[in-house]
Amino acid sequence: MAQQPNVLIPLSKLPSFDPREMPVDSTDAHLPAVPAAALTADALRARFASPPPWEAEVRAEPLFADRPLAAASVLAGIVMRDRPALLFTERTTHLSTHSGQVAFPGGKRDDTDRDAAHTALREAQEEVGLDPAHVEVIGTLPTYQTGTNFVITPVVALVDPGHTLTLNPNEVADAFEVPLEFLMNPAHHRRHHIEFEGMHREWFSMPYMDGSTQRFIWGATAGMLRNLYRFLAA
Template identity: 65%
Template sequence: MSSSFHRLPVFDPRTVPIVGVDAHLPRVAQAAQQPDALRQRFAAPPPWSPEIRQEPRFIDRAPAQAAVLVPIVLRERPTVLLTERTAHLSTHSGQVAFPGGRSDPQDADAAATALREAQEEVGLEPEAVEVLGPLATYTTGTAFVVTPVVGLVRPGQVLRPNPHEVADIFEVPLDFLLDPAHHQRHLLQWQGQQREWFAMPYQDGEQQRFIWGATAGMLRNLYRFLLA
């Protein structure tokens, strides 16, 4: 593991103070979350501005291109498919994440990266995904320039998580994630630097799924895109 990663802050994000909840903001209308409305939005995007483009940098290295798939499963109540990363990974271990990873030279574009990584990580076949399009890039504190690629997924897929990378796969209702009443703001002071991020805790039966950091930031940008 690179010594650069030893400078990353180590903390439990659940214990970092909440400084606000955005319940005062409007929710994305249910009609705007339906498949045809999502297709139309990506086919003719309105003017919009992502709320978060870049996190404070925690390591000194050249930026690396990456992509993630934002998989919206077409259930009666649409959901977003997410993963929990395994605990032994060198970065972002145990965190909730979208399927995705670093771009390879043979990838034609960000969508190709996202689909390849989703197949490798969770066994989602590319043929089961209708790619709608990308959101604005999101640069993480670990210097990954991530392109979120939104896609519609046919329900009923047999998924096969890669045990080296993925500890669990789960789904969260899309309307829960697009309701800012569930968007918490957290603030951390670290080495003279302030870091503020979003969290969207979701109670999944007896287990709380703590969605935060880059994943929550990209979902927040999706919220802004669909609300524009």
């Protein structure tokens, strides 16, 4: 997949706020990484088929947008290569919400969508041309409410590495993969916080160097990844 030049684009509409420049409060290197044996296709299927007792760690952000509540889904697609990897997009800079950010493929639920998985698969096909025939949905994670008032259902799926992508240039600037083992190692989970106009916000970031390009995963996407870590580590 094509890599974009290392051009810094705004990742937030808040003035004077760039999450890449915020101090790191801590990392979670003291927590165990999910072992590689738990990241195989069979192990992932078994975990979602018979989940252990666990609790999501991150469920909602402080609201900062005056907009109606909207249901949405994203596809946390694990490409089952020799080294499994999660598929991400970089959103184009002209979008009204979360422009320029790293995200899972996904979007708002349509009235004609059967369920959360249908939304995620439809949106992934529209955004990056991922054929649902290459996708095996294995489960969902608890919903995550963004500060822009989207209630997102993460749909977890296994993706055949033989797929091809065709990006929708109106929505997606780039698509790329990050090794699952990297993201499921909490030593790479950085904690941040900010006080802004009386609002306290905490978030995770998980920057990944993709060759010479930094893939800056933060906010809602990082929060959902943190919940995936808690689920697989439980």
